[in-house]
Amino acid sequence: MPIATPHRPEGLADFLEARERLLAIAHHIAAGYADADDIVQEAWLRWQHTDRSVVVNPRAFLSRTTSRLSISAIRTARRRASVSAVTWLDTVPAPDADPARIAEQADDLRSAIRLLTRLLAPREQVAYILREAFGWPYRQIGDALGLNEVHARQLACRARVRLSTGARATAPVAATPAPQPALLGSFLEAVRTGDPAALIALTEQDPTEDDPSDVYFGRAH
Known part of the structure; x- marks a missing residue:
């Protein structure tokens, strides 16, 4: 009887291949403002909802997405700090x-x-x-x-x-x-x-x- 293998979502291989680079990008840009793992996790979620058929270079796309998310994390953190952040x-x-x-x-x-x-x-x-x-x-x-x-x-x-x-x-x-x-x-x-x-x-x-x-x-x- 063949052994069932777990479902692996589309795009996973490209993401895992780029993951260490994405962590490095997030850490370099947003260090001190946000957790690099959180940023890369969000990049993975974005990647899952992207029409990958139109993406020519997955590595470049993921790197660009992670960079933008990192910059957004910095802006959000600064905005919270400058507007007497209202917490729960x-x-x-x-x-x-x-x-x-x-x-x-x-x-x-x-x-x-x-x-x-x-x-x-x-x-x-x-x-x-x-x-x-x-x-x-x-x-x-x-x-x-x-x-x-x-x-x-x-x-x-x-x-x-x-x-x-x-x-x-x-x-x-x-x-x-x-x-x-x-x-x-x-x-x-x-x-x-x-x-x-x-x-x-x-x-x-x-x-x-x-x-x-x-x-x-x-x-x-």
Whole structure:
């Protein structure tokens, strides 16, 4: 009986051949501003959604894409630094704040949660929040979600891409995400107690499977 081989997405060979160069480009351009692995992960996602039949030189295309993403990462980081960056935790109303300010922050937080539940699957929501709001390293996120570090990085990166482009997940997210009140309540509970257990529990209702193209990207390659 022949041994089944795992599906390898189209374009993978070209990407893996260029990957070390892409990491070098991202590190050279965006060092100190963004993680090179995150940038190259996003380049892989862009490559997966590119019409490769019109790409004459994949290596040059990937290098150019990575360079542009690196420059974009620098601009984003500088913009955040110069505009008193509003973080997720900044949107949590302080109990003793001005009532008008409390209402404004609560609206901002509800809008953010609404966007997450509309565009992301539960595991992406939680990975994104743990990374962006609480600053957890990918290894810690992976441990919490029962994943390895590479997989946790993929979830958070994919979430950022979908949020930045407004793209809905491939899976039917509308039927699977944590309801907005549940995600909002779990987030506020994690902020109040420092324990994200309620957030992590929301991932148990995520039956969606990952894009098979994601599993090939990582430090192991």
